[in-house]
Amino acid sequence: MMLTTQSPSPQQETPHQQEASPAAGRMYVTGPLESGFDSVLTPEALAFLAALHTQLLDERRTLLTEREFRSAAFLRGEFPAYPEETRAIREDTSWHAIGHRGAKGLSRRRVEITGAPDGRTAANALNSDADSWLADFEDAMSPTWANVVTGQANLMEAVRGRLRHVTRVGKLYEQRNPNPPTIVVRPRGLHLPEAHLRYTDAQGAETQASASIVDFGLYFFHNARALAEAGGGAYYCIPKMESAAEARWWNRMFVISQGLLGLPVGTIRATALIETLGAAIEMEEIVWELRDHCAGLHAGRWDYIFSMIKAFRHDPTFLLPDRKVLTMDLPFLRAYTQRIVDVCHRRNIHALGGMATAFPDREDPEKTAEAQLRVREDKEHEAAQGFDGTWVAHPSLIPVARAAFEEVLGDDDSQIDWVPPTSGSGENGAITAADLLSREGLPTTEDLSKRVSEEGVRTNIRAGLAYLNAWLSGQGALKVDHLVEDVSSVEISRAQIWQWIRRGVQLEGGRVLTGLLVDRWLAEELAITERSPIDHYTDAAELFRAGAMGEELPESFTVHAYDRHLVDRRARAFGSYPGAVR
Numbered sequence: 001m002m003l004t005t006q007s008p009s010p011q012q013e014t015p016h017q018q019e020a021s022p023a024a025g026r027m028y029v030t031g032p033l034e035s036g037f038d039s040v041l042t043p044e045a046l047a048f049l050a051a052l053h054t055q056l057l058d059e060r061r062t063l064l065t066e067r068e069f070r071s072a073a074f075l076r077g078e079f080p081a082y083p084e085e086t087r088a089i090r091e092d093t094s095w096h097a098i099g100h101r102g103a104k105g106l107s108r109r110r111v112e113i114t115g116a117p118d119g120r121t122a123a124n125a126l127n128s129d130a131d132s133w134l135a136d137f138e139d140a141m142s143p144t145w146a147n148v149v150t151g152q153a154n155l156m157e158a159v160r161g162r163l164r165h166v167t168r169v170g171k172l173y174e175q176r177n178p179n180p181p182t183i184v185v186r187p188r189g190l191h192l193p194e195a196h197l198r199y200t201d202a203q204g205a206e207t208q209a210s211a212s213i214v215d216f217g218l219y220f221f222h223n224a225r226a227l228a229e230a231g232g233g234a235y236y237c238i239p240k241m242e243s244a245a246e247a248r249w250w251n252r253m254f255v256i257s258q259g260l261l262g263l264p265v266g267t268i269r270a271t272a273l274i275e276t277l278g279a280a281i282e283m284e285e286i287v288w289e290l291r292d293h294c295a296g297l298h299a300g301r302w303d304y305i306f307s308m309i310k311a312f313r314h315d316p317t318f319l320l321p322d323r324k325v326l327t328m329d330l331p332f333l334r335a336y337t338q339r340i341v342d343v344c345h346r347r348n349i350h351a352l353g354g355m356a357t358a359f360p361d362r363e364d365p366e367k368t369a370e371a372q373l374r375v376r377e378d379k380e381h382e383a384a385q386g387f388d389g390t391w392v393a394h395p396s397l398i399p400v401a402r403a404a405f406e407e408v409l410g411d412d413d414s415q416i417d418w419v420p421p422t423s424g425s426g427e428n429g430a431i432t433a434a435d436l437l438s439r440e441g442l443p444t445t446e447d448l449s450k451r452v453s454e455e456g457v458r459t460n461i462r463a464g465l466a467y468l469n470a471w472l473s474g475q476g477a478l479k480v481d482h483l484v485e486d487v488s489s490v491e492i493s494r495a496q497i498w499q500w501i502r503r504g505v506q507l508e509g510g511r512v513l514t515g516l517l518v519d520r521w522l523a524e525e526l527a528i529t530e531r532s533p534i535d536h537y538t539d540a541a542e543l544f545r546a547g548a549m550g551e552e553l554p555e556s557f558t559v560h561a562y563d564r565h566l567v568d569r570r571a572r573a574f575g576s577y578p579g580a581v582r
Contacts, residue, residue, distance in 0.1 A: 024054040024202050030571040031145040031196025040152045048221045052213050053199040063246050074311040080281045081433045089288045096348040097287050097294040103269045104232040105182030108413040109389035110405045111398050116141035116476040117151035119165025123173035126180040128395040133181040137215045138188045138239050139487040141476040144566050145196040152218045159223045187215030189240030195567040220257050233267045242278035244285035254293050268293050275300025276307040284343050296350030297340050302488035309495040313553050317439045322456030335435035338422045341386040345419045353382035353390035359479045360396050372400050379404035388414035393484040449506040460493035461525050468540035472565050494548035515549045
């Protein structure tokens, strides 16, 4: 049952109302066309992307400007609260989102394996016994032009059960599983551009394409009809949202796209990642905006911690310890996960837990056993909290995570019918905005000397350098010190160091952490790093210094690093377009 007292949401508009004229704008390829790219970048697909840009690009610019205002408000100490104007949505218990109803392959999501859509990773994921595969164009993929287009080509093959990949040394990876995991695609976030496609509007103004529209649109255009005819649909995981207004933008894209291809509303199902403070505050409103397409919410734990550090980077009461001792038991993180489960189950959708970052080591049985134990404990905790499923990054961890959920769920697909009690400060234990912003349990600057170590700082440096080098080399995620590192872990590593320097944190042994000390340790880590004849460690070190040691904390390393290092020179030759970032 839907609310009738609110203004109509974009998803209530008919596909006919949303249709755009493909002639309103045009999409041009500015990146190099390699073998096989023409199967993805067809004239029809480019016209579809142009139609989406025509209707969505101006609103995207507005939303990104609103992000700047929101960030500035946080820095002024204007802490967010649940919006009063949407109180009716939160208090009306009668409405539900569509959930997994009629969505083949989404009823059981106990274990989702995640990874970039490259051929090897895709084949391994599809041959696993996970319930779903998150094909990640965002945190787990370096967004080189080749990776973006090849990833889409791989998904076209995977949807049709014929993925086949041969490595440079001749090793074959192919799709063999007769019942592969359900494919869920994570496009890049709202703030990211795609420099190798150029959109020209009806007035002749040019801009780089939106990476979100490109990733979403190419997958939808090439695969949605085939998926629907097989009884399923096009399933997505939406990252980096900061408000319900951004959810409305995504939902509008869903409605427009379904209308353009003549597919019914609900062909698309979206799981929203709750990984920013703004999204945590407006969680229920996000589900409301997406309700005709929303299948669940995902806990993006590392990105959420990064978002909190960014929001309160100048607040001396918000300090976090070494990553190795940072747990989800902190009150503000416990409130975050409790609210995800509470909102999901009241609105009849799946609540999905966070990534298991521990990584097995086939050459070290002891480390593998330790990783499995850590994953088991983490997933047992999530299942007990009420989550319906979780993420892992390696196929060998699937049975460990599955066993933790099976102990709690038994034969049931989910725990949606159970709304667990919460321990918030609101009426009947409800989680309040104050609970999400709680400083309880956080160390003071004086206490932090017991919880920040030289090794903790070096771990952050090591992880940052290794991942940035891999990212600049076209790789998306990698193992460092037996942990999976991706964009989110680099962001939190650099943000922690930036804040520790600003607070003058005293380390174990009495030394004060300074930029000079971090720079010395960074140089030492570079000196002992195994280098190859062709690597990107010099650029990686420059990026890390800019992100961790500058006067201001950059909102994201990816936009600057992408524009400077990953944009192909042939695309760059077109120059800077208005709105290159937006």
